[in-house]
Structures are given as structure tokens and as C-alpha cells.
Amino acid sequence: MTDPVVQFHGVSKRYSHFLLQDVDLELPRGGIMGFIGPNGAGKSTVIRILMGLVRPDRGEVRVLGQDIPKGQVQAKRDIGFGSEDLRLYRQTTLDWHMEFVRSIYPSWDQSYADTLLRRFDLKRDQKVKGFSHGQRVKAALLLVLARRPKLLVLDEPTTGLDPVARAELLDELMEVVVDDDRSILFSSHNTLDVEQISDYITFIDRGRILATDDKETFLDRWRRLRLELPPETVLPNPPGVVSTQRQGHLCVVTTNQFEPETPSLYSAVGATVTAVEPLTLEEIFIATVRTSREVQPS
Amino acid sequence: MNQEMLRRLVLKDWHFNRTAILICLGLGALSLKVLTLPSEGAFYAGSVLLISVVIGLGIHLVISTVVYERKHQTLPFVMSLPISPMEYVVAKILANLSIFAATWTILCVATLSVIWASPGLPNGLLPLAVILLAELFAAYCLTLAVALITESEGWTIVMLVVGNLFFNYFLYFITHLENIATHLQSPVAVWNRPVWWTLAAITTTISLSLAGTLVAQTRKTDFL
Numbered sequence: 150m151t152d153p154v155v156q157f158h159g160v161s162k163r164y165s166h167f168l169l170q171d172v173d174l175e176l177p178r179g180g181i182m183g184f185i186g187p188n189g190a191g192k193s194t195v196i197r198i199l200m201g202l203v204r205p206d207r208g209e210v211r212v213l214g215q216d217i218p219k220g221q222v223q224a225k226r227d228i229g230f231g232s233e234d235l236r237l238y239r240q241t242t243l244d245w246h247m248e249f250v251r252s253i254y255p256s257w258d259q260s261y262a263d264t265l266l267r268r269f270d271l272k273r274d275q276k277v278k279g280f281s282h283g284q285r286v287k288a289a290l291l292l293v294l295a296r297r298p299k300l301l302v303l304d305e306p307t308t309g310l311d312p313v314a315r316a317e318l319l320d321e322l323m324e325v326v327v328d329d330d331r332s333i334l335f336s337s338h339n340t341l342d343v344e345q346i347s348d349y350i351t352f353i354d355r356g357r358i359l360a361t362d363d364k365e366t367f368l369d370r371w372r373r374l375r376l377e378l379p380p381e382t383v384l385p386n387p388p389g390v391v392s393t394q395r396q397g398h399l400c401v402v403t404t405n406q407f408e409p410e411t412p413s414l415y416s417a418v419g420a421t422v423t424a425v426e427p428l429t430l431e432e433i434f435i436a437t438v439r440t441s442r443e444v445q446p447s
Numbered sequence: 448m449n450q451e452m453l454r455r456l457v458l459k460d461w462h463f464n465r466t467a468i469l470i471c472l473g474l475g476a477l478s479l480k481v482l483t484l485p486s487e488g489a490f491y492a493g494s495v496l497l498i499s500v501v502i503g504l505g506i507h508l509v510i511s512t513v514v515y516e517r518k519h520q521t522l523p524f525v526m527s528l529p530i531s532p533m534e535y536v537v538a539k540i541l542a543n544l545s546i547f548a549a550t551w552t553i554l555c556v557a558t559l560s561v562i563w564a565s566p567g568l569p570n571g572l573l574p575l576a577v578i579l580l581a582e583l584f585a586a587y588c589l590t591l592a593v594a595l596i597t598e599s600e601g602w603t604i605v606m607l608v609v610g611n612l613f614f615n616y617f618l619y620f621i622t623h624l625e626n627i628a629t630h631l632q633s634p635v636a637v638w639n640r641p642v643w644w645t646l647a648a649i650t651t652t653i654s655l656s657l658a659g660t661l662v663a664q665t666r667k668t669d670f671l
Contacts (some may be wrong), residue, residue: 197671202526204668222449222529230527236520240463253455253528289524 152214154178154300154332155199160208162194169194169356172208176334176349181326183343183364184336185434186353192336193232195353196304199334200230213300226254229298231289233305239278243271243288247295254296262295269317283314290318294325301325303335307342319346340431350430354438355445364430371433372407375424376400376415385414391436403428403436452530453538460512460542467511468550471504475554479561483568490568497558501580502614504550505587506607508543513594514603523671532670533661536595540657543591547584555580571633574642575621578649582617585652586610592656596663621645 157174169191176182186192197203199212201221210217215224237246251257266273269287280288286306293301301322307315323346325331337343343350344364351361360367370389378384378398389406400420404411412422428436478500482493516522525535558576562568593606622628627645630637 197669200526200671202532202669202671218531222531222534225527225529228527230523232523234520235523235527237524238463238521239519249455249459253452293527 152178153211154213155182155334156209156211157195157198158209160195160198160205160210162198162203162205167191167194167356169198169205172353172358174351174358174361176332178332179326179330180349181322181333181347182335182349182351183347184334184351184353185338185340185343185430186336187338187438190353191356192353193304194356196232196302196334196336199302200225200228227299229293229296229301231286231293231301231303231306233286233308235289237277237285237288237292240276242274242276243280243291244273246277246288246292247273250292250296256297258295258297261297262291265291265294265321268321282309283311286310287314287318290321294321297331299331301331301333301335303333305336305338307337307339315342322346340429340434344430352434352437354441357441357445359437359441367430367433368427370407371403371405371428371436372411373424373426373428373432374402374404374412374415374422375426376402377421377423379419382419384420385418387411387414391440405433405436448537449530449534452528453534453541456525456530456535456538457542457545460539461546464508464511464546467504467507468546471500471550472553474500475550475557479557482558483561483565485567497554498579498583498614501551501554501583502586502611505547505583505590508547509587509590509594509603509607512543513539513591514600517598518600526671532667533664535670536660536664539595540591540660544588544657547587551580551584569632569634570636571630573636574638575627575631578621578627578642578645579618581646581649582614585649585656586614588653588656592660595660 153175155174155176157172160169160172162169167189172191172195174195184192184195194203198205198210199217201218201224204218212220212224213227215221217224237243247262251259265271269284269291271284271288271291277285277288286309290306303322307318310318319342322333322335326333335343335347348364349362350364350367352359376399378395378400380398384393384400384402387404387406389404390402391405392401392403394401402415412425415422475497478493478496480493481489481496484490484493516525526532530538555577558580559573562572562576563570587610590603590606590610594603597603622631624641626639626641630639
């Protein structure tokens with residue numbers, strides 16, 4: 150594995166009504182990490198710590214080789230940050246913003262900016278106050294992408310976008326990481342977006358990282374087994390069983406440690422395995438959060 | 448300090464406030480014209496307009512450059528640029544002080560020149576004019592400090608109200624201070640000890656408010 154571009158080790162931050170607890174996180178260079186959590190899970194806090202805008206109480210943060218918050222200025226030269234609550238100056242045009250950002254970043258790519266203008270159907274001389282929400286998000290993304298940052302950090306970038314705008318945005322993100330040197334960390338509570346473009350997934354809930362791994366491992370490990378049981382069957386309890394729902398002679402077992410031999414464990418006790426189904430990322434996310442909340446109620 | 452970024456952020460605030468600066472200078476010129484008209488009513492009207500222009504400029508700057516940057520959510524855009532929270536605060540202080548001081552200085556010089564050159568206005572008013580304009584500068588700095596330290600629209604408005612109420616009290620107090628009041632109608636400006644002490648107190652207030660803002664920023668752990 151190449152040097153991670155983002156590293157969190159034991160990061161904690163306490164607020165009066167919220168505790169971010171012992172966050173460990175790594176994003177390899179060239180990777181896209183989807184950071185999934187319900188509202189209020191701590192996604193934005195993690196991202197603000199990453200950007201040096203919130204100082205953690207404990208732990209170490211390194212981004213692009215810089216200690217954060219101390220090296221935030223140097224790190225931010227190569228970070229493109231976008232957020233659902235980020236707005237541009239209403240009273241001026243997109244062209245002014247492009248000139249402003251261009252004057253700061255020598256890496257600004259004007260021909261790519263022009264391409265994005267066309268692709269996103271944006272007018273450079275239009276004032277920002279006349280933009281729709283989707284246009285505002287796309288304009289902000291244009292300003293970030295045309296800088297050619299090494300790391301893109303996006304906090305809920307697709308929130309409030311219509312399906313077409315969302316697809317355009319996700320396509321553009323996919324294009325960014327064609328260059329192996331560029332990485333993306335993006336938070337969302339929309340698992341569909343994350344599943345589409347991420348190669349690493351991290352789940353967060355109530356300030357704790359619940360799981361973090363590459364997407365394929367996530368999807369391969371989780372399975373739903375549909376069983377038919379003879380009366381009085383006692384099911385085995387292999388490690389990784391997250392839930393078992395029985396109704397008469399039918400049973401559904403969900404596991405997060407599926408192996409090719411798992412079905413034979415159930416066949417051995419007389420059960421008929423009628424189906425082995427993969428789970429969607431959303432189902433995996435919900436199951437992970439529920440299991441965590443059962444183990445550690447608030 | 449990242450001087451190039453500070454310069455760009457200061458220029459950005461100058462750019463966004465250029466219309467307000469021109470309006471204030473225009474209204475300031477109008478108030479000075481009214482001030483010189485040969486009637487007592489015009490003198491008061493001109494004075495009130497001039498004071499209102501300076502107060503209005505201060506309110507506009509603090510609200511538009513600090514409060515609205517948070518309220519209109521443009522702060523995340525600025526903070527995504529390669530600057531630290533401390534550099535952001537320094538840039539805000541520099542932008543605000545340079546815009547306000549430039550406009551204030553023009554209005555101040557123009558006011559003193561008008562008083563000095565107008566036969567109908569006694570030069571004894573010069574120290575009072577300097578003190579009142581300096582107090583407005585201090586009130587502006589205090590409001591800016593409150594806005595940057597508290598990051599709160601509510602507290603900024605409270606400070607604006609307190610500052611304006613205090614100005615009325617200060618005006619009454621200073622024009623009834625014997626060593627100043629007795630020289631107001633004098634044909635020559637009297638720069639006596641009470642005048643200098645008052646100006647020193649105002650200068651100290653300005654310095655403390657700005658230093659306090661920077662100290663408060665070093666103690667903050669969360670910025671956004």
C-alpha cells in the first residue's frame with residue numbers, strides 16, 4: 150500500500166452533546182473513500198478536523214504528509230474542499246470566483262475549467278445569486294476541480310441535487326481519479342452514491358468508526374442466507390451472524406463473515422439453503438449501525 | 448504569516464465594499480457642505496449626517512465582511528483556501544481597518560479643513576471634532592472585535608446598540624467637560640491636557656480591542 154494521504158490515529162473531540170471517539174482512518178493515495186453515516190454521526194466534525202478548522206482534544210492527524218492543524222496551510226494548497234453548506238459570494242459572478250481562485254493556485258487549469266463550464270452548463274458572467282442549488286454546487290465543484298488538487302474532500306456534495314446533476318457530479322469525480330495520484334474523501338448519507346464510485350468505505354455512527362475497509366471486501370463478506378428448517382432444528386451460531394429471523398419453517402440469517410463453506414454449516418443441521426443473496430451497501434450500513442446500537446445503546 | 452493570501456483577502460473585501468465606500472464619501476462631502484451653510488440648524492444637520500455616515504460605514508463593514516461571511520456561508524469557501532484561522536482573523540482586521548481608516552481619514556481631514564476654513568465655524572471646535580471622530584473609530588474597533596471573537600450576529604448587534612448609546616452619553620459628557628466646553632467657541636483650537644488624555648484613552652481602547660481579538664483567536668480550538 151502506498152503512503153496514505155489521510156491518516157487519523159486515536160482522534161477524539163468532545164462537545165457538550167457529542168463525542169467523537171478514537172477515530173482511526175486511512176485513505177491510500179489514489180483511493181476514493183466513501184464516508185457514510187447518519188445525520189449527526191460526526192462526518193462533518195472529522196472533515197473539519199482534517200481541514201484544520203477544529204482542533205482535536207486527542208490524537209494525531211496527518212494529511213498529505215503534513216501534521217494537522219500545524220501544517221494546514223501547506224496541506225490546503227493541495228486539497229480541494231467542497232461542502233453542502235459552502236456558498237460562493239452571491240453579489241458577484243462565477244468569473245470573479247474563477248479569477249480569484251486562479252490567482253491563488255498556480256496549478257489552475259483554465260482549459261479544464263472551460264470544459265467544466267460547458268459540461269456543467271454554467272455561465273461564467275452570471276451572478277451567483279441567480280444560480281439554482283444544483284448550479285451552485287457545480288460551480289463550487291468547478292472551482293475545486295480546476296485547481297487539480299491532490300486530495301478532494303467533499304462533505305455531502307450530492308445533498309439536494311436532482312438525479313441528473315448528481316450523475317454529472319459523480320461522473321466528474323470518477324474522471325478525477327483516473328489520475329492515480331489523486332484521492333477523494335467524500336461523506337454522504339446516500340449509500341447509492343458511495344457504492345457507485347468508492348473503493349473504500351467507512352461507516353461512522355454516534356462519533357465512532359464502526360467499520361472501514363475496501364468496498365469489495367465489504368460486499369463479499371456480507372450475505373443473507375434464506376433457509377427452510379425442519380421442525381425443532383437448532384441452528385449453529387458461527388462467528389459473524391448479525392441477525393437471525395425465524396418465521397415458522399422459514400429463516401433468514403445475515404452474516405458479515407461469509408465464507409464459501411458457510412452454507413454447508415446450515416445444511417449439516419438439516420436446513421435447506423434456498424438462497425444466498427448479496428446485500429446492498431445500504432443494507433450493510435443499516436445492519437452495521439443497528440448492531441452497533443444494540444451493543445452500545447446511547 | 449502568509450502575506451500573499453492576506454493581501455488577496457484584503458483586496459477581496461475592498462472590492463466587495465467599493466460601492467459602500469464611494470457612497471460614504473459622497474454622503475460625507477454632502478454633510479460637510481451642509482455644515483458650512485450659514486445657519487445653526489444646518490450646522491447640526493451636517494454634524495448629524497457626518498456622524499451617521501461614519502457610524503453607518505462601520506456597521507456596514509462589520510456586518511458585510513464578518514457577520515455575513517458566516518451567515519451567508521461563504522466562510523467555508525474562504526477557509527478552504529490555504530490560510531489558517533489566525534490568518535483569516537488578521538486578514539479581516541487588516542481589511543476592515545484599512546477600509547474604515549481610509550474613509551475615516553478622508554472624512555476627518557475634510558471635516559477639520561471645513562471647520563478651519565469656514566469663517567462661521569470657530570476653530571475651538573477642532574479638538575471636539577477630533578475626539579468625536581476618534582470615539583467613533585474606537586466604537587467601530589470594539590464592534591469588529593466583538594464580531595470576530597463571538598462569531599455571533601446577535602452579540603454584534605448588541606455591541607452596535609451599546610456603542611451608539613454610549614456615543615450619545617460620550618457626546619453629552621465631553622461637551623460638558625469644563626476644560627473642553629469652555630473653549631468650543633474659541634477662535635483658536637485649544638489642545639489642552641483633557642483633550643490629550645481623552646485621545647490617549649481612545650487610542651488605548653482601540654489597541655486593546657485589536658490585541659484582545661488576536662489573543663482570543665489563539666485560544667480558540669474550533670473555527671467553523
